[in-house]
Amino acid sequence: MKAAYLVVSLLAFASVHVLASDPSPLQDFCVALNESATRGVFVNGKFCKDPMTVTSEDFFFPGFDKPGDTSESPGFFEKSADVNNFPGLNTLGVSLVRYDYAPKSLNPLHTHPRASEVILVVEGTLLVGFVASDQNGNKFFPHVLNKGDLFIFPMGLIHFQLNIGDGNALAFSSFSSQNPGENLIAHAVFGSNPPISPEVLAKTFQVDQKIIDLLEKQFQH
Known part of the structure; x- marks a missing residue:
């Protein structure tokens, strides 16, 4: 069925x-x-x-x-x-x-x-x-x-x-x-290669640069 x-x-x-x-x-x-x-x-x-x-x-x-x-994080495949x-x-213009x-x-x-x-x-x-x-x-x-x-x-x-x-x-x-x-937003912003300046990101998101540093550590390889 x-x-x-x-x-x-x-x-x-x-x-x-x-x-x-x-x-x-x-x-x-x-x-x-x-x-x-x-x-x-x-x-x-x-x-x-x-x-x-x-x-x-x-x-x-x-x-x-x-x-x-x-079975492994993030539980999505x-x-x-x-x-x-x-x-x-x-050339056929489709994918799945x-x-x-x-x-x-x-x-x-x-x-x-x-x-x-x-x-x-x-x-x-x-x-x-x-x-x-x-x-x-x-x-x-x-x-x-x-x-x-x-x-x-x-x-x-x-x-x-x-x-x-x-x-x-x-x-x-x-x-x-x-x-x-596919462009994963968090990976693109905080995991770019080379990294985007933390000052740029801090001003963009209007947060303390320490928060940006923490986020970049999560996504940088």
Whole structure:
């Protein structure tokens, strides 16, 4: 029953996902080759495999039925199928992620700079939300999602997911890019390489520099 629900869920994503951000392809497909190191730079994509050597295996990605390990902190696990590990997605403008959440675990504040995201809850209950830009008054849009619910995170906006149920939760997200990217807010601000000046951060957040020093210790590697 659960497997059947997963199939229906993924088919629903195919019909719901109409947002697009990547350029439209000019050929049927362009299975990616990782040859940039030997053939120079590339822009907005990857080199293409000879289409005459492409097989159905290039468009196959297994394992989305298997739960991720949420036993260690922070109790959240994501499995991505994007152009970096699924070459058949190259130039097609879509990607998918499986999210597994332990009870009370959090997918922390982050952005996807190159994609809008549609999330579908398969099991459990999530509190989700995103924050609009200052153009829209930094308005916060929260919502509680239950099994079968969809929610959209617009491209580039800060958002999160929190498992507020007593059990595990499972969700799948579809992205309008083959390579949506992910920018974790706390890691980007307090764990940048090289570090952002503590004076800049202290003035930005209007707190004592000792607090900034403590936060940077948490996120610097």
